[in-house]
Amino acid sequence: MVQFQLDKPDNLVELFENSVKKFPDRPFLGTKNTKGEYEWVTYREVGRRVDNLRGGLASLGVKRGDAVGIISNNSTDWAVGHYATVGLGAFYVPMYEAELTHVWEYIVRDSGIKVLFVSKPEICEKVKDFPSSIPTLEKIYLIPGEGSRTMSELEKIGEKKPVKSIYPEPEEVAVLVYTSGTTGDPKGVLLMHMNWTSNHHARAKAYPDFNEDDRTLSLLPWAHCFGLGELHTVTALGSSTGFMENASTVVSDMAKIRPTMLIAVPRIFNKVYDTIVTKVNDAGGFKKTLFDAGVDAAKKRRSLAEQGKSSLLVNLKFKIIDKIVFQKIRDLFGGRLHASMTGSAAMNPDISRFFHDIGIPLYDAYGMTETTPGITMNCPGKFRIGSVGPLMDKIKVVIDKSVSEPGAQDGEIVCYGPNVMKGYHNKPEATKEVMTEDGGVRTGDRGRMDEDGFLWITGRIKEQFKLENGKYVFPASLEEDICLNHYVQNAVIYGANRPYNVCMIVPDPVALDGYAEKNGLPKDYKALVESKDIQDMITKEILDTLKGKYGSYEIPRKFIFISEPFTLENGMLTQTMKLKRRIITEKFNDQIEALYKG
Numbered sequence: 001m002v003q004f005q006l007d008k009p010d011n012l013v014e015l016f017e018n019s020v021k022k023f024p025d026r027p028f029l030g031t032k033n034t035k036g037e038y039e040w041v042t043y044r045e046v047g048r049r050v051d052n053l054r055g056g057l058a059s060l061g062v063k064r065g066d067a068v069g070i071i072s073n074n075s076t077d078w079a080v081g082h083y084a085t086v087g088l089g090a091f092y093v094p095m096y097e098a099e100l101t102h103v104w105e106y107i108v109r110d111s112g113i114k115v116l117f118v119s120k121p122e123i124c125e126k127v128k129d130f131p132s133s134i135p136t137l138e139k140i141y142l143i144p145g146e147g148s149r150t151m152s153e154l155e156k157i158g159e160k161k162p163v164k165s166i167y168p169e170p171e172e173v174a175v176l177v178y179t180s181g182t183t184g185d186p187k188g189v190l191l192m193h194m195n196w197t198s199n200h201h202a203r204a205k206a207y208p209d210f211n212e213d214d215r216t217l218s219l220l221p222w223a224h225c226f227g228l229g230e231l232h233t234v235t236a237l238g239s240s241t242g243f244m245e246n247a248s249t250v251v252s253d254m255a256k257i258r259p260t261m262l263i264a265v266p267r268i269f270n271k272v273y274d275t276i277v278t279k280v281n282d283a284g285g286f287k288k289t290l291f292d293a294g295v296d297a298a299k300k301r302r303s304l305a306e307q308g309k310s311s312l313l314v315n316l317k318f319k320i321i322d323k324i325v326f327q328k329i330r331d332l333f334g335g336r337l338h339a340s341m342t343g344s345a346a347m348n349p350d351i352s353r354f355f356h357d358i359g360i361p362l363y364d365a366y367g368m369t370e371t372t373p374g375i376t377m378n379c380p381g382k383f384r385i386g387s388v389g390p391l392m393d394k395i396k397v398v399i400d401k402s403v404s405e406p407g408a409q410d411g412e413i414v415c416y417g418p419n420v421m422k423g424y425h426n427k428p429e430a431t432k433e434v435m436t437e438d439g440g441v442r443t444g445d446r447g448r449m450d451e452d453g454f455l456w457i458t459g460r461i462k463e464q465f466k467l468e469n470g471k472y473v474f475p476a477s478l479e480e481d482i483c484l485n486h487y488v489q490n491a492v493i494y495g496a497n498r499p500y501n502v503c504m505i506v507p508d509p510v511a512l513d514g515y516a517e518k519n520g521l522p523k524d525y526k527a528l529v530e531s532k533d534i535q536d537m538i539t540k541e542i543l544d545t546l547k548g549k550y551g552s553y554e555i556p557r558k559f560i561f562i563s564e565p566f567t568l569e570n571g572m573l574t575q576t577m578k579l580k581r582r583i584i585t586e587k588f589n590d591q592i593e594a595l596y597k598g
Contacts, residue, residue, distance in 0.1 A: 020047035023238035030242030055158025064089030188425030258334035294321035298357035
């Protein structure tokens, strides 16, 4: 077993309480009120509520090793429940609001939840009968409002019956995160206190300038590791985070919160980039000329800097256009953003370079739920666009080439470190499949390490397939590039053991609506999707993008256009927006077969 020296604090309770003592009056969590303005609670206020709820939970008999669940979006109440739960040595089980009832039931039963918090009356109605069929579930509490079965009432009880917090051992479980999974039931990942704290310490070392004056906009759900890691780092450093109201208000929320740091997924930046380019192209004329000149100056400036050179003329040109054009883009993010960390999918290098050039550097990170989540991370002091960065502190990676074809320079990424999970809850066989005998975890991803210690992801082992000619295809990278097209919402590549690849396309309804308006066509989404002219136009744009970047054997030869979106509700997407390939290909099997016969 590989041993690692842990940094202090090595548990989430001490991490939280240290900040309450050090930053009592600093703003911590911000929520938009009914007037559309953000109201902030301090570390002291949250600390007081955590103390009270801890006492309330203890009065219900919650003790070390018990499970407390929550079905809620990110909120101050979510954080209070989290830190109160771990302060009793119990563990937290977060669930998404936008989830199917049978999945909630599976998680509550599998994890043995004793007390369950829910965020809305309509959710409460859906789960009200769970205690009658799930023996471990004793109480369900509604979070908002007043009454005998609400979080506030439990806090009042705890205020009268205070209970001192305990500092759990590093290897005690803090959070049980269920991966949505692309097949079968969700798997519960047992994540220990040291998993979370070690990953925080590594982030803090990679971003030494991040401090109590920084602020983030909370975009990613805390029911997922990437988002919850953000909460822990914000908490530990005494900084603050404001909650996004919903996906449609992101731009206005940024203007109000004015984040200095953003933790996001590539899709957000891809959409912003697509919106910018589309607006510029539609405007044409002087605006497009000015934008293109600015982009060109930015590229030249970067190229010269990489050679250790500079040009007074290029710098002057960039400075002028920067104030006129690029400052407006930075203002979309609140005007104070000095860095953003992206993960969960690969960032397109060209889009990443664009944002770097205009003063919004994006830093790709890599990890998975089973590694809490970080393994590698680009950062201001050490980054390489296109890679997922160097190893985070105290983490070791081995590239196992035994799973690759002969002569390959890459292999499966195997991770070792204090970030590696304890295992899968109630699934010893599944744990044995991914955990090595010496304590590593097999990621299922293919990658390679360059000579400077940067990790490059080359594919997903479970998703890779061979064509009939024996050549390997990694569909995810193809799909990501296809989805950069303005008219594409989702794409799926298929071709295992077939003579060539085909592609299923779900066109973007907003983009098609704009196309219809511009071209005087009826705004009937289904009819637009079925239009041969539109299909030919999208196909040509996709093929033009892929040619030269991919081998001819990788590029799809035929396309299916689908008007039914891929969603969580119809079972085609996971909570983290990953494709459920088997379900999708089974549903559209007849159309796929028709392509190969045609």
